[in-house]
Amino acid sequence: MAVILMTGASGRIGQMLRKRLGHHQLRLTDLHGGDEVAALDVTDGAAVERAARGADAILHLGGIAAEAPFERLLAVNVRGTERVLEAAHRAAVPRVIIASSNHAVGLQSRDVAGPDGLPDDVEARPDTYYGWSKAAVESLGRLYHDRYGMHVVCLRIGKCAEKPSAPRDLATWLSPDDAARLVEASLTATGWRLVWGVSANTRRWWSAAGGQAIGYHPLDDAEPWAAEVGEPDPADPENHLVGGRMTGTDLGTR
Helix, strand or coil: CCEEEEECCCCHHHHHHHHHCCCCEEEEEECCCECCEEECCCCCHHHHHHHHCCCCEEEECCCCCCCCCHHHHHHHHHHHHHHHHHHHHHCCCCEEEEECCHHHHCCCEHHHCCCCCECCCCCCCCCCHHHHHHHHHHHHHHHHHHHHCCEEEEEEECEECCCCCCCCHHHHEECHHHHHHHHHHHCCCCCEEEEEECCCCCCCCECCHHHHHCCCCCCCCCHHHHHHHCCCCCCCHHHCECCHHHHHCCCCCC
């Protein structure tokens, strides 16, 4: 059992994980408290440090999870993550798990994936300001590992949902149960890691190597929903780029 400070605990992924990580001692926080969740603004470094004292790990899910104006993403996602990492350093928390996103590399193409899939640590190539903010926090995690020896795992999460809902999800889906398995593996990972957050999908084209290296073994597959969601159109560019439809989103708008 680990003592885990979770930010963004009231968010969609946070709620999924709360139910599946309950055997740990969870300190649940979100911008707005309630329902056993303490109020915590991740941009308030002193408050985050107080909340982090005595924790074994921080699971950082808090932030803006969609495209937004640049200044908002800079303030919340980037500065917020910097304050989380600095709080971990000051409070001697040895491990931080950061929710990054596939959109940090959204403009990478499956055409360069290779036989083993697109590598977990493929170079950042964000598709939006949101994706850029996630690429920025990955590099912040590397900085804190290199300077202070902190263990930092950045999860390049695909489509995390109860079930697939679109053809693209057949490749990129991350089930809630596999999300919990990924966090469990990250709790013992060492160093600075970039790991795809994706299930064991039959049509997966993102590498499994990074997950295997930290002991992540997904069990779920999106394929049983193929008839329900339909087949992806091979001529549609969104099915060739990591970021899918978001690669065509106007910058700064949802």
